[in-house]
Amino acid sequence: MDPAQILQTVLSVIQSGIGAEDLASPPPQAAATAPHASALGPSSLPQLLSALLSMHATQFVLIGAFIEALRRLFSMLWESAGDDFWLTATFDWDDDTSDTARSIEVSSYCYGLKTSTIEGLEDDDGWEDGRMSFIPSLSKTYSLWYRGRYMTFRREKTDRGSYYRPTQVLELRIFSRDPRLLRDLLLEARQAYQKASQHVINVYVADGSDRWKHVAKQEKRPVSSVILDPGVLELVLHDARDFLQSKKWYADRGIPFRRGYLLYGAPGAGKTSMIHSIAGELGLNIYILSLTMMALDDNSLKSLIAHLPQSCILLIEDIDAAFHRGVKRDIQDPEKEAKRTGALGAAAAGGPAGEDGEKMQQPLYNGVTLSGVLNALDGIAAQEGRILFATTNDYSALDPALLRPGRLDLHVEFQLASQYQARELFKRFYTSEDDEDLVHSSEAAGVDEKDDSGCVASSSDLDDRPSVAFMPPNGEPTLSASSRARSPFPDGVQSVYVGMERGTGSLPKLSKEEIAALADRFASLIPPRAFSMATLQGYLMAYKIRPWDAIGDAPGWVASRLQEKVLEQSEKAHARTGTPENDVAA
Ligand SMILES: Nc1ncnc2c1ncn2[C@@H]1O[C@H](COP(=O)(O)OP(=O)(O)OP(=O)(O)O)[C@@H](O)[C@H]1O
Incomplete structure (x- = not known):
């Protein structure tokens, strides 16, 4: 059957405006306008349709194949022409912000016109975490102009990565043959990124799988804000800085380019604070790993370490926790032990092979073994250039194999606060930011007398001290003696934040x-090595704008805290020995 005839018949049927009810008989116009129609045979619609269908199969397949071939040819030509005329760059898009509710995907061709953040959506108090950002939608092509050149970019999910976290790629295309344009764009992007991150460090944590997850951008903490005994922070900072500049020195001597620091000692003494300030000073991001993390085993640990970037700080916090829960080896001196087991050679080569084989294989916690930890830290996969910081409150719990130089090279003890630290903490607390403009404002502050220690005291503050209660950092709220007598709070009200009690006040200018002078006086009231810096900080927080009260109440606070400590110790001793508390205290 001639397709032209069928087409003609169909057209005439349509032209006649045939209704559904008329379909059974051919329209008269059809016969008039299509003289051959009657000769065709399809005098009814079913006949016509079956004729059409019988032709469709071959015709449409041929026509479809022809169109598809044309399309493919065209796209092949376009792509090969595209390769000649377009610069294309593809990046792994591992943007962790897309995991958070903060991200909004937008489908707008004005994406990135001026800014990638959504203004006006910050929290009322300007809290930066509430900020929302635009990110390009998935599978949409955005176009813009860069230096007069047409450019497109597109974000796509790939089938790489895990089920929960598929990898994404960002494809950039610039309509140009000049590779310098792409290089300039990337340099500009990097500079913009570095400028934006100038004052922040990025913090990553190991997530449940074997990947690092970005959890925070933190303002750099000034080194001056961490108060340690003179020289301690400087020593570590200098050592780390020197390490980063010594790549060649290490390479020339065949020593693995890695450095480890162990910070051990009292809780709340500034270990973590020091690491953060050093990271800021060196411009390194921090990767935090917990050996007690669920689902961590030797393989995922190895993979995590292998995926660290070239220069970074790896922080293993409370490294003793894993050892407390698992096996603790009884080797006292790692070198002697290594000699004894004939493993010195292997150990020097960086591997833990031969070290107490059986115990090494026992899991510390979950699926992590000691040899797994050691392998991860100094095996072949361990990243060159990384700085390891490990912290612990219990030095004795650590396995000697871990403490060996090459793994943890420098061990720094953190003690409870010295009087020097107490003094400096006090100074930092009550020095305002614009201390350059500090004025002698004894009058303004109501300072009108000096006590016999030379300390300037405010008669109004000392005599008319408000009745307050404060919440010590660890423990029951305590009322200072003077406050207790005149507490305006009903019985049973225990925790009142002092700084808020005088909410409208501000720090007097000193x-x-x-x-x-005040700092000296405060330090003289704090017994050395009795309290952690965190505890002292917590105490001063309660007197945020009242330095005189902080001094006035210090003796009472010290006495009550010391008493608490004695009680705590006797309880601990009682728990250990089973002797009655009173006996131990006595
Ligand atoms: N030496 C210090 N100088 C300034 N602030 C300190 C110091 N030590 C502790 N702090 C303050 O105390 C708090 C806890 O400090 P940090 O977390 O650094 O202690 P840590 O030694 O790491 O404690 P932990 O062993 O319990 O982890 C922080 O708010 C920090 O600002």
Whole structure:
């Protein structure tokens, strides 16, 4: 059957405006306008349709194949022409913000016109975490102009990565043959990124799988804000800086380019604070790993370490926790032990092979073994250039194999606060940011007397001290003696945040000399090595804008805290030995 005839018949049927009810008989116009129609045979619609269908199969297949071939040819030509005329760059898009509710995917061709953040959606108090950002939608092509050149970019999910976290790629295309354009764009992007991250460090944690997850951008913490005994922080900072500049030195001597620091000692003494300030100072991001993390085993640990970037800080916090829960080896001196087992050679080569084989294979916690930890830290996969910081409150719990130089090279002890630290903490607390403009404002602050220690004191503050209660950092709220007598709070009200009690107040302006004198007085009231810096900080927080009260109440606070400590110790001793508490306390 001639397709032209069928087509003609169909057209005439349509032209006649045939209704559904008329379909059974051929329209008269059809016969008039299509003289051959009657000769065709399809006098009814079913006949016509079956004729059409019988032709469709071959015709449409041929026509479809022809169109598809044309399309493919065209796209092949376009792509090969595209390769000649377009610069294409593809990046792994591992943007962790897409995991958070903060991200909004937008489908707008004005994406990135001026800014990638959504203004006006910050929290009322300007809290930055509430900020929302635009990110390009998935599978949409955005176009823009870069230096007069047409450019497109597109974000796509790939089938790589895990089920929960598929990898994404960002494809950039610039309509140009000049590779310098792409290089300039990337340099500009990097500079913009570095500028934006100038004052922040990125913090990553190991997530449940074997990947690092970005959890925070933190403002860099100034080194001056961490108060340690003179020289301690400087020593570590200098050592780490020197390490980063010594790549060639290590390479020339065949020593693995890695450095490890162990910070051990009292909780709340500033270990973590020091690491953060050093990271800021060196411009390194921090990768935090917990050996007690669920689902961590030797393989995932190895993979995590292998995926660290070239220069970074790896922080293993409370490294003793894993050892407390698992096996603790009884080797006292790792070198002697290594000699004894004939493993020195292997150990020097960086591997833990031969070290107490059986115990090494026992899991510390979950699926992590000691040899797994050691392998991860100094095996072949361990990243060159990384700085390891490990912290612990219990030095004795650590396995000697871990403490060996090459793994943890420098061990720094953190003690409870010295009087020097107490003094400096006080100074930092009550020195305002614009201390350059500090004025002698004894009058303004109501300072009108000096006590016999030379400390400047406010008669109004000392005599008319408000009745307050404060919440010590660890423990029951305690009322200072003077406050207790005149507490305006009903019985049973225990925790009141002092700084808020005088909510409208502000820090009195004090000269450097005044602050120094007050700080001396405060330090003289704090027994050395009795409290952690965190505890002292917690105490001063309660007197945020009242340095005189902080001093006035210090003796009472010290006495009550010391008493608490004695009680705590006797309880611990009682728990250990089973002897009655009173006996131990006595
Ligand atoms: N030496 C210090 N100088 C300034 N602030 C300190 C110091 N030590 C502790 N702090 C303050 O105390 C708090 C806890 O400190 P940090 O977390 O650094 O202690 P840590 O030694 O790491 O404690 P932990 O062993 O319990 O992890 C922080 O708010 C920090 O600002």
